[in-house]
Amino acid sequence: MKISQFKNYLVIAFCVAAFLVNAQIPNVPGDFADPSVIKVGDTYYASATSSNWLPAYPVLKSKDLKNWQWTTNIFPEKPSWAEHYFWAPELSYENGKVYVYYTARRKGGTLAVAVASADRPEGPYTDHGPLVEQPMGSIDGFPMRDENGKLFLIWKEDGNSQRKPTIMWIQEMNEERTQLLGERKEMFRDTDKWERNLVEGLSILRHNNYFYAIYAAAGCCGSGCTYATGVARSRSLHGPWEKYDKNPLLTEEGDWKCQGHGTAFKEGDKYYFLYHGYHKMGGVYTGRQGLLKEFRFTSDNWIEFDKGFIYSENNYRSKIHFSDNFNKRKPGVSWNWSVFHEPEITIASNKLNLSVGSGTKPAAILAQKTYTKNYKMSVDVFPRKSNTDAGITIIGDDDNYVAATVKVNKLSLIHMAKGKETVITEVPVSNKRKIGLQVTVTNSTELQFAVKDGNNFRNIGNIISGKQLPPWDRALRAGLIVKGDRQSKGVFDNFTLISTGDY
Secondary structure (H helix, E strand, O other), X not given: OOHHHHHHHHHHHHHHHHHHHHOOOOOEOOOOOOOEEEEEOOEEEEEOOOEXXXXXXXXXXXXXXXXXXXXXXXXXXOOOOEEEEEEEEEEEEEOOEEEEEEEEXXXXXXXXXXXXXXXXXXXXXXXEEEEEOOOOOXXXXXXXXXXXXXXXXXEEEOHHXXXXXXXXXXXXXXXXXXXXXXXXXXXXXXXXXXXXXXXXXXXXXXXXXXXXXXXXXXXXXXXXXXXXXXXXXXXXXXXXXXXXXXXXXEOOEOOEEEEEEXXXXXXXXXXXXXXXXXXXXXXXXXXXXXXXXXXXXXXXXXXXXXXXXXXXXXXHHHHOEEEEOOOOOOOOOOOEEEOOEOXXXXXXXXXXXXXXXXXXXXXXXXXXXXXXXXXXXXXXXXXXXXXXXXXXXXXXXXXXXXXXXXXXXXXXXXXXXXXXXXXXXXXXXXXOOOEEEEEEEEOOOEEEEXXXXXXXXXXXXXXXXOOOOOOOOOOOEEEEEEEOOOOOEEEEXXXXXEEXXXX
16 A cells, blocks of 8 residues: 555544444434334343334344344234324333334224334234224333233323324323223323424333433424423322423433433333434434433433433444345345335345235335435446336335336436326436445435446436435335336345445
């Protein structure tokens, strides 16, 4: 190595090291809202909101609360009663059984809190259906035993969705976790100015002679979010509940904003809170990401959170370089598709066959989470084996995406905005057996598509804006798309998704 080359190497190494020291990296990177965590044996398991992506509710595991591995998903398919909005799974482990209390919208109904169970965290899970469904909606279920050992379900009535007060309710539950008993009782509601007419996402733990309810308040989501975290306490699970006069305890800190909705737990003699927040750089495009803080009990019996976060740079770095050569029998656990349109997926001869299949939308999408504001995605498409427009996409939801597709010898750039499709440009491409497609995303919103000519990629069209793509409660995903009728199929290989810059 020449001296000049060595100097350049040192400069690059220093910059990378400085970034890792100064950046506040999430504990669980990527779209991981409303997280919940349990410990079984010597292993922690965490899950989070999947909203309108399937499979529903990822299950991650860790030995050290820092390095997480995505192992499975709770529901490979939608429960028969549910339609969409798979929110806020609350994991619980008791007497050798794992329970998940989750929120979903009933077909033809409103939001409900339901429960499923399994003999181990990796499943399989048996769904037991809804426990409570109020006219304005019921969300964010949390199980807790009172001072006498009786089991209760606590949840939020979704009054804010109809500009009504939001109330946290409590009601006894049978030991089978299949039915609520007796009468429900109000715990507390949105009474403080900082709560902005909304309280939700409650997690309760008991310490000494108090029950502590760590809860979220204000606006959870989107670029104008106002989310924050407070605490209330009571000597009885049934109240009366006293809110801390120093609330909110978590608002904005360092690189993170809109912090809240998680699970409090004890490890050894320390207490932790796994919750979510938006990174100020990635924002709504990388979504609400998993954060971990330590907290302690004060001398006057309240809660105090540490400054700073617990994270692992190795965990973060491993998430931003993903590749799939489709050499296994089925796609890995991190691939997602829409709850409204499940594609038909097969893998043969190390090629992914993605068919439109049944659904309510004219396109089927198979996608991966994104983790940074700068990234690059590429894939090989086989137009001679495909019978429809097939390509790559940056997607917010079914009605909002940008895509580049090829069919025979034509490439199309497509912008779907609020369900209305616009063909931005169409250009001829060589009728090859294999065509490489690529999109480079800069600052989360600048999308430059390209096609491979020989060994190099050639830009197609101008930079396209992705500013309007994210839904109110989800981050962007990057992946594959096929368009057409039920029998339409695209064939793919060599998928990569790689970060090309800082966080």
